Structures are given as structure tokens and as C-alpha cells.
Amino acid sequence: MAKKKKTEVTWADRIFDSFVHGGIRQVAYVPDAGHARLISLCERSSKVRAVPLTTEEEGVAMLAGAWLGGHRGALLMQSSGVGNCINMFSVIQECRFPLFSLVTMRGEFGEFNPWQVPMGDGTARALANAGALIKPVDDVSRVVETVTAALTLAFSTYRSVAVLISQRVIGYKVWK
Amino acid sequence: MQTRFKKLDRRDAVARILKQRREALLITGLGSSCWDAAAAGDSDTNFYVWGGMGGAAMIGLGLAIAQPLRRVLVITGDGEMLMGLGALATIAVQRPKNLSVIVLDNERYGETGMQATHTHYGVDLAGMAACAGFPLTATINSNKALTEFIPQLYEANGPVFCSVKVDDAKLPMVLPERDGTWLKSRFRKAVVGSLD
Numbered sequence: 001m002a003k004k005k006k007t008e009v010t011w012a013d014r015i016f017d018s019f020v021h022g023g024i025r026q027v028a029y030v031p032d033a034g035h036a037r038l039i040s041l042c043e044r045s046s047k048v049r050a051v052p053l054t055t056e057e058e059g060v061a062m063l064a065g066a067w068l069g070g071h072r073g074a075l076l077m078q079s080s081g082v083g084n085c086i087n088m089f090s091v092i093q094e095c096r097f098p099l100f101s102l103v104t105m106r107g108e109f110g111e112f113n114p115w116q117v118p119m120g121d122g123t124a125r126a127l128a129n130a131g132a133l134i135k136p137v138d139d140v141s142r143v144v145e146t147v148t149a150a151l152t153l154a155f156s157t158y159r160s161v162a163v164l165i166s167q168r169v170i171g172y173k174v175w176k
Numbered sequence: 177m178q179t180r181f182k183k184l185d186r187r188d189a190v191a192r193i194l195k196q197r198r199e200a201l202l203i204t205g206l207g208s209s210c211w212d213a214a215a216a217g218d219s220d221t222n223f224y225v226w227g228g229m230g231g232a233a234m235i236g237l238g239l240a241i242a243q244p245l246r247r248v249l250v251i252t253g254d255g256e257m258l259m260g261l262g263a264l265a266t267i268a269v270q271r272p273k274n275l276s277v278i279v280l281d282n283e284r285y286g287e288t289g290m291q292a293t294h295t296h297y298g299v300d301l302a303g304m305a306a307c308a309g310f311p312l313t314a315t316i317n318s319n320k321a322l323t324e325f326i327p328q329l330y331e332a333n334g335p336v337f338c339s340v341k342v343d344d345a346k347l348p349m350v351l352p353e354r355d356g357t358w359l360k361s362r363f364r365k366a367v368v369g370s371l372d
Contacts, residue, residue, distance in 0.1 A: 026241055049241055051270060054262030061231030061260075062238035065203065068223060068360065069242025070368035091228035095356035158371075 011169070012037035014144040015102070019074060020047050022151040024100075026066045027051065028059030029076035034104030034170035038076065056081035060088035064097045072155055075101045079108070079123040079164070080116065086130055092160045093131035100154040101132070101162040102147065109138070109167035127162050138166035182318075186280050186342035189322055190251060191216040193278065196326055197249065201239060201367065205232040205252025207287040209280050213251055214352035220366035224352045224359055230260030233277050237267050240275035240334075243367065247274050247330050254281040254295045254339075261304065267335050268309030276329045276336040277305070282344040290344060305337035313337040 015038055019027065027042040028051045029035060042050040053059050056077045063073035077085075082103060092099045107113075107120020119126075124134050133153065137146040146163055154161040190212040194202070202222045204210040210224050225232055236250035257279045267275065283296035295301060302313040312332050316322045322340060329336060353359055364371060 026238060049270075051237075051241075051266065054265050057230065058234045058260065058263055058266055061228060061234035061263075062266075064231075064360075065235035065238030065240075066242050067238075068235070068363050068367065069201075069239040069246075070364070071238070071242035073238065088228050088231050091225070091231060091356070094227060095360040097360060 011140055011143045013041065015147050016041040016045070018144060018148045018151065020045075022148070022155070023072050024048055024074050024151070025071040026063065026073035027076060028053055028062050028073060030054075030056050030059075030078070030081050032076070032078035032104045034078070034165065035076045035102070038102075056084045057088040060085050060092060060099065063099055064091055064095065067097055072098070073100070075099065077101065077103055079103055079105045080119045082123045082126055082162075083119050086126060089130035089132065089160065096158040097160075098155045098158050099132075099160040100151055101160070103127075103162055103164045104170055105164055105167050110172040111167065112172070124164060130160070132160040132162045134162055134164060136164040136166065138168045140169045143169060183282075183341050183343040184316070184319060184322065185345070186212050186282065186340075187215050187347060189280065189340050189342060192322065193249070193251070193326055193329060196330060197247075198330075200247040200249050200330060201243065203232055203236045203239065203248070203250045205250075205256035207253060207256070208282075208347070209251050209253045209256070210352065211347070211350045212280065215350040218352060220362050222352070223363045224354070226354055226356065229256055230263075232256055233260060233263040233267060236275055236277065237263070237270060237272060240272040241270065244272075244274055246367070247276070248272075249329065250275070250277045252277070252279055253286065254279055254283060254293050254301065255285045257301060258294055258299070264305050264308040264310070264337070268305070271309075271311075272335055273333045275334045276332075276338065278329065279337075279339045280342050281339045282342045284344045286344070286346065290346070295339075302337055302339045310335050310337045314339070316340045
């Protein structure tokens with residue numbers, strides 16, 4: 001049985017506050033353990049619409065539509081989900097849609113599962129190739145400021161911005 | 177596959193649907209459905225999607241959530257819809273009352289050499305939408321049925337899904353503007369009034 005290493009989760013609450021202050025109205029996600037707290041906060045809030053996806057690329061398209069209609073959105077996914085989005089990112093890049101993505105990393109810091117390594121190792125390069133600006137964060141004290149700054153960057157400059165949260169921050173699975 | 181009925185003309189079907197749009201917002205799919213919408217007449221509230229195959233219905237969902245008082249139409253093709261079938265499940269879960277997804281189903285990949293799509297072999301898109309939980313679905317096989325269903329596209333409690341069986345005639349391209357940034361900004365200015 002895989003157990004989750006206990007980590008401090010207040011950063012998730014503070015990211016949620018950043019979403020509310022930043023005017024985020026739609027949050028699309030494919031679940032990840034590292035996002036569990038933030039997803040839960042979004043689901044319980046009347047200020048954001050939490051939308052579960054079957055695959056991450058749906059969220060890319062959905063948040064383009066959200067912006068067309070006047071809503072800001074955020075896409076929550078695990079690093080493996082970035083690979084599912086690649087062609088849909090072309091819509092974002094061609095149209096200069098603002099897109100904020102919050103990516104929890106796998107296959108990176110203290111990973112046990114070798115199958116997570118190929119996509120995790122390629123996540124930042126894949127995002128960069130798809131025209132995104134990459135903001136990695138591996139220090140829990142910098143998560144919230146990084147998210148807040150990335151939201152401004154995305155929505156003020158009409159660009160795809162991805163914050164990559166390291167396993168160093170979210171903790172890694174202990175496989176026993 | 178031998179057809180048991182005369183299929184609809186896609187340009188005519190789209191023109192008839194859009195003639196009644198009033199304030200409705202339109203997202204197209206890529207390829208033929210995009211040309212069909214352009215042929216019916218341009219509008220600031222048309223967003224022509226030239227890429228991102230599989231994303232049209234989801235663009236419609238995000239827009240429908242953001243603009244709950246406006247009707248949102250997605251007009252796309254069967255190949256495009258097949259590439260994003262998960263969207264049927266995601267949309268059904270959200271149940272946007274103001275979203276109607278229309279698939280112009282010619283059972284072909286029209287832009288790549290008219291290869292058969294899965295619907296040609298019997299995959300039932302309206303059936304899949306119904307099973308996902310769309311409260312109103314239809315497969316339209318005649319002009320009369322289309323005439324009767326068009327009001328539902330605009331007035332029924334959605335999400336509505338409608339597959340219109342169209343013939344596979346290769347029609348002249350009618351190309352709308354193609355600069356994505358311009359199309360995006362034009363649409364948003366018309367609907368929201370501001371890019372901020």
C-alpha cells in the first residue's frame with residue numbers, strides 16, 4: 001500500500017486565496033494527490049466552479065472558452081497530464097489566450113516509480129516547446145508568491161504560464 | 177454503407193440553424209464545420225477554431241459557464257467530436273443549461289481524403305451523449321426533423337446534443353479570418369467588452 005508522506009498543506013489554502021483574489025472563476029482539474037487539498041477547497045467554494053475532466057487537454061480548451069466569455073480559470077494537473085495537452089496548447093499559443101496551469105510534479109524528487117520518470121523529466125521541456133512560460137518552485141515558502149506572480153503574468157500578458165510544484169514541496173509517496 | 181435516407185446538405189443545415197441564432201454565441205470545429213459557419217455569414221460572436229482538434233465542445237463548455245444567460249452553440253464535425261469524446265462526460269456532469277453541441281456527421285474525415293470515421297461503422301454519437309447524461313439528444317435524418325428540432329437548440333434546458341446526418345459532398349472552402357489572436361480578441365470584445 002502506498003501511503004502519503006504527511007506534509008504541511010497550508011500552502012494549498014493560500015493558493016486558493018490567491019485564486020479568489022486573482023479573480024479565478026473556473027478551476028479545471030484531473031485529480032492529483034498533491035492537489036487534493038486545493039481541489040477540495042475549490043469544490044466547496046461558491047466563488048469558483050470546479051470542473052473535473054476526463055483528460056487534461058479538455059481543461060486547456062475549456063479555459064480558452066472561459067476567457068472568451070469573461071472568466072479567468074486555472075488548470076490543475078499532475079506532470080503526466082502535461083503530455084496529454086500538447087496539441088491543445090497550440091490553441092493557446094496561436095490565439096494568445098491567457099492560461100494558468102498549476103502542475104504537481106512526479107518522476108522528479110525522490111520518485112520510486114520508474115514509469116513516472118519519462119514524462120516527469122520531460123515536463124518542463126514539453127511545456128516550453130508548447131510556448132508556455134515555466135515557473136518551477138521547490139521551496140514551500142515560495143509557492144504562494146510564485147502562484148500569485150504567475151497569475152498576473154498569465155492574465156496581464158495573455159500567455160500560458162505553468163507553475164511546477166516540486167515533489168520536494170508536496171512530498172513523495174512512501175511505498176510501504 | 178448504404179443509406180436508407182437522403183442525407184442533409186451541411187451548408188443548408190448550418191444556415192438554417194444559424195438563421196435563428198439571435199444573440200447566441202458560436203464555436204466551430206476545425207475544417208468543414210468552420211467553412212460551413214463562415215458560409216452562413218460572419219459575426220463578431222463567431223469563434224472559428226482552426227486547430228486543437230477535439231477541443232470545440234470543451235471551449236463551448238467554458239464559454240457556457242462564463243456566459244450563463246447567453247445560448248452557446250458548438251457546431252463541429254464527427255471526426256472532431258470523436259477525438260474528444262471525454263468532453264461528453266465532462267459536459268454532462270456540469271449540465272450547462274445553455275449549451276448545445278451540434279455535430280455535422282458526414283461519417284468522413286473531410287479534410288484528409290474522405291476516410292471513414294467511426295460513425296460510418298455504426299458508432300452512435302447521440303447515443304453516447306445520452307448515456308453520458310445529456311438530457312436531450314437527437315440524431316437528425318431529414319430536413320423536416322431539423323426544422324422541428326432547431327427551436328430546441330436555442331430553448332431547451334441543456335446540455336443538448338444533436339447529430340445531423342449530412343451528405344459527404346465536398347464543397348468549396350469558405351475561409352473565415354484565420355488569425356487566432358484577432359479572432360479571440362474580436363469575440364471577447366463583442367461579448368465581454370474588454371480584454372481584461
